[in-house]
Every structure is written in structure tokens, then in C-alpha cells.
Amino acid sequence: MFFLLAFLTGIVINIQLICNSSLAKKIGLINATFINFFLAFVFIFIYKAVNFDLYNFSNISDIPFIFFSGGLLVIIITLLANFLIPKLPLIYSTIFTFLGQIITSLILDSIYGYQFPLSKLMGISFIFTGILYIIAYDYLEKRFSKKEIIR
Template sequence: MFHLISFLTGALLSVMILINGRLTERIGLYQATAVIHLAGVLFSLFASWLRKEKPLPRSRSPWWFYLGGVIGVYTALANNFAFGKITLTSIVALGLLGQTMASLVIDTTGWLGMTRRPFRKSTLIGLVFCFAGIGIMLDHSVLEAVLAVWMSFGTGISIVISRSINARLAERIGPLPGSFVNHLTGLPVAYALVLLTAKNQPPVSYPGGPQSWVYLGGVLGVVAVMLFNILVPRISQFHLTVLSFVGQVFTGFFIDLFVGGFAADASFWGGLLIAAGIALNLGLEYKASRKAGPSPSS
């Protein structure tokens, strides 16, 4: 069940990225990042009120448990820096590579207090397919902008670290309050960036009326962080990374098909290869678990 939820979380992320992209086109990256965090804070407060749940319960948690949202701001900045310097497909591929490597390190070492999951032979099959898919998605542009390449790779690492930290905090205060803290801690950083770049930005007009749907990205972000808070302790980081990526790729395919912009490009074929690898990986693990008898979910 958690594997299916991981896939659906990736699908949710694809829709969220589309909505956030539309907002960014209208008001700019830094303003959009701040608005998205503000929308996330307000929605999580409202959801907490509906659930009669304290949005910020007392917790004797280490200070670094509250850094998930701050690290998340770096993700947006790094993607923005790389955009235009290397292709979008390469940005996605390098981000996935960073996520994959960070996921394997956390799974095998138990870093950040995560459940330690020994490396399995079946994981190697999924890993080979994953690297092959990434190889298909990379192109010559990665040879021309070394800093952008490293920042895109770092984005993948930051995603895994951020969701792991958020999950540790959520274990103590709950998935919804954990999502609230993620957006709340990222909010001042995002607004500080708006102030620092204000002189270089043209005046913006904030969408309203029928265009107000562009503010829903923050709402979906709250749901996505909540789902990751639930999923991270329950399945391996590697499976979570790859399944959510596959969900993003195929949802993106249907979105592009709907708006008439689909092209069977490197992202699609690379995603298809990765999907085949993870399906084979999960199939082998299921077969092995049937032979071994009941065992804890991985």
C-alpha cells in the first residue's frame, strides 16, 4: 500500500509543480516561493483548526529537526540557478541522481535517525535501471556548466535530507504539524530573498478572480509534506525516491497529453526505463518475501 501511496505522491507533486510554475510565470520566482510558503502556512493552520490539532505542539526536539523547510528553500534556488544553463531534462536527471545516492546512504547507514535497511541484491537491479534512465536523460549541456550541474545534483540530496528531517519531527508532533513547521520555517527565508532581490525585480500584479487557482500549490505542498512524513519511516528511501519520480513522470505525461504538449523525449524514455526497473525490483522483493514468510515492510 505504501508503495502505491509513494507513486500517488509523485503524481501530486507533478500537479503541484505545474501550478507553482504558473504562479512563478506571473509574479517571479522569489515572490512565488514566498507566496507558496505563506499559502502552506495558512492552509495547515486551517487544517489543524478543523482537526482540533495544535499546529505547533511543544516538543523537546533538537534544533535541527526544524530545518526541513529552510533546506527546502535551497531546492527552489538551486533549480532556478541551473535553469537556462543546462537543459530541464538534465536538471531532472541530476536531481534524481542526487536523490538516489542520498537515499542509498540513508538506507544503509540509518543517518538522521532513519531505519537502517541493508542493501539487497534486488535493489541493485533497480539501481542499474535507474542509472541507465538517468544516462538517457543527460545531454551535452552538462559539460558546459559545471556549477549548475553540481547545484542540480545537490538539489536531489537536499530533497532527501529535508524530507528525512521533516519525518523525524513529525514522529514527535504529527504529520500535519510537521508540515506546518516545514512551511513556517521556510517562510522568513523566502521573504528575506524577496527583500534582497526587490530592487532588481519589476512590479508584479498578483492574479485574482478566476486565476486564483495558481495559489493552490501551497495547499498541495502541505499534503505532499504530510504524505512524506507518513511514508519516510515506513519504506526505504530508495523506493520512495524512485516511485515518486515515476509518479511525476507519468502524471506529467498525461498533463502534457491533455494540454497538447506531449513529446516522447529523453525524460519520458528515461522515466519508462526507471519504471521498468523499479517494477522488476518490487516483483523480486515480493517473490523473496513470499518464500521467506511474513517480514516487516521495506
């Protein structure tokens, strides 16, 4: 069940990246990011209103301020994604995002005392090797294409 949800999340993230980058091309980077977060706010507000959970913020002052930095990170990630997606092929953007998430999760796991097996490290190295192979193949294919040989 969780594998299916993870798979569907990956699909939705890629669709969201394409939609946001297309919107950023049309109306600008900052405006697209603002619309993204405004719509998220509206949907969360509607969800909370339907569940009659609008006033459940009695202990919000007890939360350390650093925990709210996740929102700032999401804004930065959305800005970077909206900027980079039109400039990179989607497969590179997806692979690098995926690789960054894996490496960061392994680092954070090790900081918080969880040990990860050597098989995960080997899996990451295979993924990274595959990425390097794809990049090298694309570079060589463009460099030695027929158009460049004819010129």
C-alpha cells in the same frame, strides 16, 4: 549546468524528505508540516526583505485564485511524504515520486499540445519495469528468507 542542478535538487529533496519524516516522528505529522512551511515563509520573507521587494504585490489581485492552489498541493504532498517515508524504504519513496513526476509531466505536456517522443515513453516503461523487479525481488527475498524456512 542544468543537469548538475537537477542532480543537486534530487539530493536536496531526499535529504528534505528524511529530515521532515524524522521530525514528523518526533513531534507529529501536522506540527512537522507547520514547521516546514513556517520556516519556508521566514526564509522567503528574509529574502524579499534583503532584496527590498516586500511591496511588489500591486497586481496580486489580478492573479486567478486557482493559481494559488499550488500551495495547497504542496501542503498535501508534504503531509503525505511525512506520513509515508517512515513506512516505506526511502528508495521506494524516491522512485515512486520520480515516476509520478515523469508520468504527470508527460500527461500535462500532452494536454498542452507538446508531443513527447516514443523514446521517453520507452524510458518510463524501463523505469517502471525496474521498479516492479525491485519490488518483486524484495518481496521474494523476505518471503523465502532463512528465518521463515527455519520456522
